[in-house]
Amino acid sequence: GNSVTQMEGPVTLSEEAFLTINCTYTATGYPSLFWYVQYPGEGLQLLLKATKADDKGSNKGFEATYRKETTSFHLEKGSVQVSDSAVYFCALSYSGNTPLVFGKGTRLSVIA
Amino acid sequence: GAGVSQSPSNKVTEKGKDVELRCDPISGHTALYWYRQSLGQGLEFLIYFQGNSAPDKSGLPSDRFSAERTGGSVSTLTIQRTQQEDSAVYLCASSKEAGQAKNIQYFGAGTRLSVL
Numbered sequence: 566g567n568s569v570t571q572m573e574g575p576v577t578l579s580e581e582a583f584l585t586i587n588c589t590y591t592a593t594g595y596p597s598l599f600w601y602v603q604y605p606g607e608g609l610q611l612l613l614k615a616t617k618a619d620d621k622g623s624n625k626g627f628e629a630t631y632r633k634e635t636t637s638f639h640l641e642k643g644s645v646q647v648s649d650s651a652v653y654f655c656a657l658s659y660s661g662n663t664p665l666v667f668g669k670g671t672r673l674s675v676i677a
Numbered sequence: 678g679a680g681v682s683q684s685p686s687n688k689v690t691e692k693g694k695d696v697e698l699r700c701d702p703i704s705g706h707t708a709l710y711w712y713r714q715s716l717g718q719g720l721e722f723l724i725y726f727q728g729n730s731a732p733d734k735s736g737l738p739s740d741r742f743s744a745e746r747t748g749g750s751v752s753t754l755t756i757q758r759t760q761q762e763d764s765a766v767y768l769c770a771s772s773k774e775a776g777q778a779k780n781i782q783y784f785g786a787g788t789r790l791s792v793l
Contacts, residue, residue, distance in 0.1 A: 597780065601784075607786065608681075608768070608784045608785055608786040608787060609768065609770075609784040610784070611781055611782075611783075614781070654720065656720075658780070658782075663725075664710055664712075664722040664725050664733070664736070665710075665712075665720075665722070665770075665782060666722070667712075667719060667720035668719070669719040670719060670720070
């Protein structure tokens with residue numbers, strides 16, 4: 566079946582550090598890939614997405630590139646801020662409004 | 678409304694009682710999803726409604742769980758004879774079939790269910 570694996574947390578970084586959260590997936594065909602973020606006390610929000618191989622999704626300084634050859638969609642940010650502290654979820658789905666398959670989530674804490 | 682609305686935001690119940698959780702999707706969104714977020718299991722899909730099609734119930738953990746969607750809009754998730762392992766945050770999401778934001782799921786803030 567389809568599955569998403571992301572690095573275990575928690576991840577603690579100092580402000581302005583470089584962030585990478587690894588995500589790999591197992592799926593048949595060509596899923597769309599997503600990163601969702603859950604800030605403390607808030608609901609899940611879409612951070613970025615990519616719908617085909619080699620697409621790069623980007624938002625708020627975060628980037629992730631859809632790598633079909635390595636079945637990966639790693640999240641990166643060059644310089645994190647305290648306000649980036651949240652739980653990040655990697656997910657996949659197929660076109661046609663299918664349910665999302667989520668990774669377990671990675672908690673990021675950024676300290677000043 | 679502007680976003681997906683869920684109620685109540687918190688629900689505390691006693692083991693064995695029935696509970697109903699409500700989701701009001703974004704206007705015009707034809708697809709509606711229920712997920713469950715718990716400490717041990719992460720985010721799990723429960724059930725999915727798409728337009729007038731029969732719902733995909735493949736994620737429901739037991740026959741104590743059911744959901745309906747009336748008039749293609751509001752949905753209610755019902756848990757009968759609640760058990761302590763049902764304690765979790767229940768999330769609702771909706772998406773639309775066409776346009777720039779096609780297939781992007783927008784989530785509500787969730788209902789935190791605690792079964793004592």
